[in-house]
Amino acid sequence: MVKRWSMKTVRREDVSALASECGISRLTASVLLSRGYRTYEQAARFFDRQSPLSSPFDMADMEQAVDRIQTALDTQEKIAVYGDYDCDGVTASALLFTYLQLMGADVTVYIPERTTEGYGLNRGAIKTLADEGVTLIITVDNGISAVDEVDYASSLGVDVVITDHHQPGELLPAAVAVVDPHRKDDMSTFKDLAGVGVALKLVGALDNDMEGALESFSHFAAIGTVGDVVPLVSENRRIVMEGLSSLRYCELPGLCALMEQAGIVPQKLSSQTVAFSIVPRINAAGRLGSAKLALSLLLSEDAEEAQQLAASLCDMNAKRQAEEQLILSEIEAQIAENQGLLRGRLLILRGEHWNHGVIGIVAARLLEKYGKPTLLMSMDELGFLRGSARSVGDFHLFKALSANCETLTQYGGHRLAAGFSLKAEDFPAFCAGMEAYAKEQFDFMPQQELLLAGELTAADLTVETIFQISQLEPFGAENETPVFLMKNAQITAITPLSGGKHQRLSVVFDKKEASVLWFGMEANAVPFAVGAYVDLAVTAEINEYNGRQSVSLKLRDIRPADFDEMRFFNAKGYYEKIKRGEPVSDGVRARALPTREEIAVVYRFLRQNASLSFDSERLLFALGQKTINYCKLLVLLDILKEADLLSVTSGGTFALCAPTKKADLTQTPTYRRLS
Structure with a gap:
């Protein structure tokens, strides 16, 4: 899937100044500047692996939480740690349970089942725990929205201490304590902790020793923090660095x-x-x-x-x-x-027996492949469609679901990910409403972006420079592995690896030779020939073999060196408008209609290269934008499919069909509609 490439502009003089002041390479300075670290002090704090975590008592209700838990410890009350079934919730549960057990507590752990109980506190679990003699429930990674459930627990004589990191609603639960950095009255300086990070702060407060808590439990905290994909900056960065050292x-x-x-x-x-x-x-x-x-x-x-x-x-x-x-x-x-499924602004699909626990991951993979906000649903045991959604760019899933809440029985999430449920009979209305919302918000939908951290020169490809880049680890959200631009490289050889499953591109770049590993690309799907000039987006790391270190480059994306990104996305957007039957100008319709000669050129190319495995984007790269624009190419392929001259595999690649009769392309529906 072609992505937009974007790179923050940093001034050369700023790069030189930061590199000189910090004693780092220009490439490292460029990465730091692109991520907002502009001064020596900011850069020094970024590299400081001993920066302390802030006091847990800066968090609202932390004192109340500590007092109530300490009372339970002193009087040997039965305590339940109430967690969640994802990695953040499980590690937070393990962390707090281990600490309380070490303190001699009578403690148990309750984690609800995803399929039968769902997320967060529920009445059945509370009743079970109360019947077992639990008088204090401490939530981790959940609870901030459990207003009714906390009231129910109170009616059974069970106190609740909430520790969570999700956004609170207008009304907080009436718990003994509600510890959440996103509370409006919370005074803590760092708000992006994972649920396990909040649990770690609670342990630090209980022990009155934040550094000791980090030393003892950083392994759990690091795994949960990485697992919840929170920003790996500031305190999260320290937690993960300590945790990685502990795990080693x-x-x-x-x-x-x-x-x-x-x-x-x-x-x-x-x-x-x-x-x-x-x-x-x-x-x-x-x-x-x-x-x-x-x-x-x-x-x-x-x-x-x-x-x-x-x-x-x-x-x-x-x-x-x-x-x-x-x-x-x-x-x-x-x-x-049904290729029409890809023509909507959104990709919305339902299945009868898809596993609810994995459709979110599948939605993310489809988003990566097709570049469209993706919503997948599967029927549950009660006859409801339970869905998971992933989005891209500025298309805000939670706002879109909120605009269509009349068709939903439940929903939640944020801009890029959400969960929801609806009655099966409301599926058509839901799809129509979501498409209408998307159309109202965007003429052309947002595209996936690849953020580039800087442009490489051949002089940057040294072990010393790339080792320095590695010191920016741990990488993760908001401190991603840097991706660099290698501009105008010429391919000199393409060498299959691992039986053709991967490729090694040998290139001449900035007048020097270099190798780039292209994983997961089979030889017959490479749309570039030896001699082609390309722009490469790569990551760089140190490879060690037989005691010798070298720079290893791995491909993240590739395109022709003269690729016109704006022209491509405009063409794609107009094609989708045409397929949806939306109004476009006569000029656009005329430019979208291929000539007989253009059809012949593409057909001949496909026939001569029948062994190649190309989708429409790779076909465009192979032909070149100067040969045909993307909108016209997609229309041309539709015409060939309608004439039974072309088929599409389940992988989205094309194969010519043996003609059974003479085809009149001018009589295909697409040709007639456009002409």
Whole structure:
């Protein structure tokens, strides 16, 4: 999917000044400036790995929370830690439970089941805990909206202390304490803690030792912080840095077993390893089974038991991946059968038996592939459609759902991600309402963006410079792995790797040779020939082999060196307007209609390159924008499909069909409509 490339403009004199003042490379200075670190003091704080966490008592209601919990500890009341089934909630539950147990508390953990109970406090769970003798519930990563549930707990004689990090509503629950950095009266300086970060602050307050709490529990806090994709800046950055150091020398049986089963080398652990190898395995338990399995692993003190639990989590993660692929394949088949599904401003689909725990991940993958806000729904046991949505750019999902709340039974979320449910009979009205809202807000929908941190020169490709970039880790939200522009590189060779599953591009760049690894791209899908000039978006890291270090470049995106981005997105937008039957000018309609000669050029290219696996974007790259604009190319492909000369695979690539009769292209519906 073609993305917009954007790069913040930084002045050369500012780059030189910061590089000189901090004793860093120009490339590192450019990255820091692009992320808002403009002075020596700001840069120094960014690199400071010992910056203290702020006092937990800056948070509203923290004193009340500490007093109530301390009373429960002193009098041996039964306490329940009430968590959530995602990675943030599970690690927060493990952290607080472990601390309270060390303090000698009579404590248990309750994590609701995703499929039968849903998110947050519920009356059934509260009643169960009350019947078991619990007199104090402490929530982690939930509770801020549980107004009625807290009142119900109070009616049963159960006090509630809430710790959460989600946005509060107008009315706070009448709990003993409500600790949430997003409260209007909260005086803490850092607001972007994950749920596990708030739980860590609570432990720091209970122990009156924030640094001690961080030293003892940073491993849990780091995993949950990375898992919840909160900004890895300021206090979160310190939490994750400490946690990574702790995990590299971890002795906890559960985490050791999980890393071993996941094939992680602890000494090489990074935030990306946590995000892509540890977090998904913890999340898999809540998505496909019970989050209690993941909690049991984190709390396990027996090495043999831990190995068995870790193996179960890895099996669940593999099953989760298989289910994702199954749903994705089903959706791709639907799209191949009905390309009209891609012509809306939004991609909205429903299935009967899709797993509710994984459709959010599938929605994210479809968003990445098609560049459209994606909403997926599946029928639950009660006959309701439960959905998960992912968005891009300025299309605000929560506002869109709010505008269509009359068709919904429940919804929540934020700009880029949301969950919702509706009655099955309201599905058509919901789809129509969401499309109407999108049309009202945008003539052309927002596009995915790739943020570039700076432009490389050949002089930057040294071990010393790239090592310095690595010191910006841990990478994550708002401190992403820097992606750099390599402008106007000429491809000199394309070498298949791993049996053709990946490619190595050899290029001449800035008058020097370089290699770029292109993962997940098969040889017959590469739309560029040797000799082509391209712009590359790459990440850079240090590779070590046989004791020798070198710079390794990995491709994130590629396009022709003369690519006109604005022209491409305008053409794409007008094509979609035409397909939706929306008004466009006569000039646009005329320019969208291909000539016989243009049809012949594209048809001949496809016939001569029948072994290639191209979608429409790769076909445009291979032909070149000077040959044909993207709107006209898409119209041309529609004409060939309608004439039964072209088919589309479930992967979205094209294949010519053997003609069974002479085709009159001027009689196809698309040609007639435009002409």
